[in-house]
Amino acid sequence: MSDPKSDDYQEWNPASKRSAGPDLAARLMDDMDPEVLEFLKTTVNSFIKWDLVIFFSENPNTTDTAVNVARYIGRELGVTESELDELVQAKVLQRDRAGELLVYSLTADLAKRDRVRHFVAVVSDVQFRGKVFYHLIRGMR
């Protein structure tokens, strides 16, 4: 579908629409809650982060190591660990020491928790989720 000359591409992204102004992604994002859009652009910019944010939002009392969190969300440790650290930098998660262990949990900051909760509530809408997926895939290119 990425070949602009293909029939599939023409059907999916007709010339009339392409010439109508901003690209498809921009148009898809037009009606998106600006706060959620910002959260997507700056914080949840990968599918692994998406899984992690949903996981910690659904399990707000969880504190665990990167090894165990990776297992819970069904991802490889290597990639999960770096994504966890980026979410710590974004202050969505916090990283603490429990004895010798480095553990991750949802931030204690209530305002940030509200933002996460709002994001998770919004993305539970199937149509909206489609737009978000498109945004994420586009960001991965």
Added chain:
Amino acid sequence: MERIKSGVPGLDEMLAGGFLAQSANLVEGAPGTGKTTLGMQFIYNGITKFNQPGLILTFEEFPQQYYDDAASYGWDLRALEQANQLRVIMTSPEVSHADLERVDGRIQAMIQEIGAARILVDSLTHFDRLSDDPITRRGLLFSFINSLKRERLTSLLTRESTTLIGGIEGPEEDVAFVVDSYLLLRYVEIESAIRKALLVLKLRGSDHAKDIRQFEITRTGIDVRSKFEGREGIMSGNPRRMADSFVEAFVKRS
């Protein structure tokens, strides 16, 4: 001696009034015998009947599973969490153990936040993977259970039994030594039907029922009923009528 009632019909009577306050209580049984249900009922009743907030500490089982299972008995765990009377915590044995060893740990903070008096730990079986060395494992288990006591919690600890039916095993030495009570849940086969049996093997410093009771998991939770009358060998999983064994022992011999 202060008692902590489970509120489970029939069980407190077997325990001579309930569990001992700030004690560690082990419930062992095969999958599906009702260990987690018994534990959730202990926590739910504590909050709703005895005004004792509680924690559910789950190892590798998602909280959503507990919300769903509890809802099928009419227990709204989410509402209790929102009312700050319950916290469902999913973590791992190594992290909870390390956390409880800290003076400012997250679990301790949650205990103080809601004034928790009870805890369900589901299940101790996950400690097995922390070390292959039984001495190290026993040390971890001891300090974990002691830290629950230090927090003045009355705990109900589940442990999976590998035996599905019958074949009663001796209590695992390491755990049996440190817990204050030991309850066994077993499947038994009677006249081609599977029934469930409960036995209180140990209740430290107190009398308790010595008979084996049958129990059902009903729409409102566990209901402990009468003892198995006229049968023996219940915990073998395949009991016989006492009359049959009498015949076998005396009549056939003559």
